[in-house]
Amino acid sequence: xxxxxxxxxxxxxxxxxxxxxxxxxxxxxxxxxxxxxxxxxxxxxxxxxxxxxxxxxxxxxxxxxxxxxxxxxxxxxxxxxxxxxxxxxxxxxxxxxxxxxxxxxxxxxxxxxxxxxxxxxxxxxxxxxxxxxxxxxxxxxxxxxxxxxxxxxxxxxxxxxxxxxxxxxxxxxxxxxxxxxxxxxxxxxxxxxxxxxxxxxxxxxxxxxxxxxxxxxxxxxxxxxxxxxxxxxxxxxxxxxxxxxxxxxxxxxxxxxxxxxxxxxxxxxxxxxxxxxxxxxxxxxxxxxxxxxxxxxxxxxxxxxxxxxxxxxxxxxxxxxx
Amino acid sequence: xxxxxxxxxxxxxxxxxxxxxxxxxxxxxxxxxxxxxxxxxxxxxxxxxxxxxxxxxxxxxxxxxxxxxxxxxxxxxxxxxxxxxxxxxxxxxxxxxxxxxxxxxxxxxxxxxxxxxxxxxxxxxxxxxxxxxxxxxxxxxxxxxxxxxxxxxxxxxxxxxxxxxxxxxxxxxxxxxxxxxxxxxxxxxxxxxxxxxxxxxxxxxxxxxxxxxxxxxxxxxxxxxxxxxxxxxxxxxxxxxxxxxxxxxxxxxxxxxxxxxxxxxxxxxxxxxxxxxxxxxxxxxxxxxxxxx
Numbered sequence: 031x032x033x034x035x036x037x038x039x040x041x042x043x044x045x046x047x048x049x050x051x052x053x054x055x056x057x058x059x060x061x062x063x064x065x066x067x068x069x070x071x072x073x074x075x076x077x078x079x080x081x082x083x084x085x086x087x088x089x090x091x092x093x094x095x096x097x098x099x100x101x102x103x104x105x106x107x108x109x110x111x112x113x114x115x116x117x118x119x120x121x122x123x124x125x126x127x128x129x130x131x132x133x134x135x136x137x138x139x140x141x142x143x144x145x146x147x148x149x150x151x152x153x154x155x156x157x158x159x160x161x162x163x164x165x166x167x168x169x170x171x172x173x174x175x176x177x178x179x180x181x182x183x184x185x186x187x188x189x190x191x192x193x194x195x196x197x198x199x200x201x202x203x204x205x206x207x208x209x210x211x212x213x214x215x216x217x218x219x220x221x222x223x224x225x226x227x228x229x230x231x232x233x234x235x236x237x238x239x240x241x242x243x244x245x246x247x248x249x250x251x252x253x254x255x256x257x258x259x260x261x262x263x264x265x266x267x268x269x270x271x272x273x274x275x276x277x278x279x280x281x282x283x284x285x286x287x288x289x290x291x292x293x294x295x296x297x298x299x300x301x302x303x304x305x306x307x308x309x310x311x312x313x314x315x316x317x318x319x320x321x322x323x324x325x326x327x328x329x330x331x332x333x334x335x336x337x338x339x340x341x342x343x344x345x346x347x348x349x350x351x352x
Numbered sequence: 353x354x355x356x357x358x359x360x361x362x363x364x365x366x367x368x369x370x371x372x373x374x375x376x377x378x379x380x381x382x383x384x385x386x387x388x389x390x391x392x393x394x395x396x397x398x399x400x401x402x403x404x405x406x407x408x409x410x411x412x413x414x415x416x417x418x419x420x421x422x423x424x425x426x427x428x429x430x431x432x433x434x435x436x437x438x439x440x441x442x443x444x445x446x447x448x449x450x451x452x453x454x455x456x457x458x459x460x461x462x463x464x465x466x467x468x469x470x471x472x473x474x475x476x477x478x479x480x481x482x483x484x485x486x487x488x489x490x491x492x493x494x495x496x497x498x499x500x501x502x503x504x505x506x507x508x509x510x511x512x513x514x515x516x517x518x519x520x521x522x523x524x525x526x527x528x529x530x531x532x533x534x535x536x537x538x539x540x541x542x543x544x545x546x547x548x549x550x551x552x553x554x555x556x557x558x559x560x561x562x563x564x565x566x567x568x569x570x571x572x573x574x575x576x577x578x579x580x581x582x583x584x585x586x587x588x589x590x591x592x593x594x595x596x597x598x599x600x601x602x603x604x605x606x607x608x609x610x611x612x613x614x615x616x617x618x619x620x621x622x623x624x625x626x627x628x629x630x631x632x633x634x635x636x637x638x639x640x641x642x643x644x645x
Contacts, residue, residue: 094541116546120543123541124543128541130534131534135534137535137538138552141556149552153542153544154543196538
């Protein structure tokens with residue numbers, strides 16, 4: 031890897047304390063993200079997949095410092111932002127932006143579309159007045175909206191258009207990294223494709239890197255260069271898209287891929303069906319977190335936690351048996 | 353851009369902004385409430401020119417008369433013109449209602465924003481509010497009157513104190529739901545400062561419920577003022593207020609029913625008008641409800 035990574039996440043941990051108020055005593059701890067590491071290069075898209083509740087959204091928000099990490103390092107261009115305060119974060123916010131899952135709730139219903147997209151410009155004193163309007167109009171054009179729509183309110187847009195507004199807002203500061211948190215899962219399939227293609231185009235134009243969080247594997251395969259699979263707060267497999275989708279090594283990844291519906295009814299499928307539910311992140315299993323549902327688990331999986339290691343070139347897996 | 357983007361079809365409606373005419377058109381009750389309140393305000397301002405006489409002038413020869421050409425709403429037990437007393441009394445009711453609504457809302461807004469947004473202060477502030485809320489308003493007013501000289505200001509203060517915690521609770525609840533909204537998180541992500549987040553994102557979304565609450569406070573303050581005057585713990589008895597007129601008339605209700613009925617009717621209509629206005633504004637101020645459903 032010749033160039034330094036844009037984002038380097040090292041042993042990131044995010045625990046939530048439940049309850050534990052003045053009279054409630056010590057609360058339980060949710061192990062939402064439990065020591066994940068990955069890197070992201072300029073112009074690259076890393077897909078982060080997993081079941082709901084596996085901690086992928088928490089990981090995204092913690093990377094953006096919308097949540098304070100419990101432990102670990104988040105290096106942006108080599109500088110650790112894990113412990114920065116609100117004021118010290120400001121210059122970094124300019125480089126990393128976010129697109130949210132819910133295009134309805136992530137836009138203030140009382141602001142016009144133009145004001146919403148222009149807000150980041152105003153915050154950083156980049157443009158005001160007519161100059162701001164012109165830049166916002168250009169942003170609208172870039173995401174496939176018309177400049178006349180600037181005066182409309184969010185509720186007057188369709189779901190796909192609102193997500194375009196969210197993208198325009200994220201692009202306003204020319205960020206180098208955008209965390210897309212389930213950004214198409216609330217949209218119709220046809221609109222999903224439009225939004226994904228828009229994101230791919232924007233990446234080609236600007237070289238922005240995406241941390242693409244999703245549970246839909248088809249979507250992730252379409253947009254990502256590399257994919258990380260999360261299970262109960264841990265990354266179990268991280269590999270190039272091609273390797274992961276054609277030759278998954280972790281049994282959980284295998285099970286996930288086999289759960290993807292096959293459009294061709296002629297194709298014979300061997301399916302590994304996982305037993306049971308995801309264990310509670312309040313009390314994660316010992317050893318390998320997947321051993322309670324793993325079809326190939328052995329005695330040592332219950333005792334020793336497998337470290338993530340490079341099993342094949344460019345393919346990292348956390349499993350004793352691979 | 354390489355890919356062509358399919359623009360989703362959506363009829364291009366002209367941009368909508370808040371307009372009084374549109375709100376009134378959607379909600380005729382707003383118009384009714386507004387007209388009644390404007391008439392009352394005009395009456396209060398122009399009181400000396402509305403064919404009134406001195407509301408304090410006593411005419412013992414004409415005591416407890418019914419409505420007539422000379423005394424439109426009759427006279428009270430010392431022969432004062434009830435019409436003039438009602439017209440001048442509207443000044444008191446409107447002043448108390450407006451002052452209490454504005455002061456209680458302003459204080460409650462600031463305290464509620466702080467309590468909802470600065471979490472470590474919340475427990476402390478809310479316990480104080482619980483304490484204030486546990487004081488019965490009427491009792492507080494009577495105690496204040498006993499301690500100080502009865503006056504309009506004292507009445508306003510006495511009604512404001514127990515109303516503030518109600519506003520604080522409302523604002524705090526709204527802020528607590530708003531701060532969890534993704535658009536507030538989005539604002540933080542695009543570098544919006546704490547103060548601007550409050551100003552741009554929290555406050556405008558808290559205003560609609562607050563305006564409604566303010567109108568209810570206004571209405572209930574007018575009633576409380578009348579109750580206090582009625583109990584003799586409010587506006588000094590020589591000042592004509594609707595509550596005072598009713599208080600003095602209550603002993604003569606069997607011979608001069610108009611002494612209770614007329615000020616009571618005025619109070620009822622005023623309170624109704626304020627409430628109509630509040631309900632209509634709540635719907636009119638919400639851009640999502642602005643479209644006809």
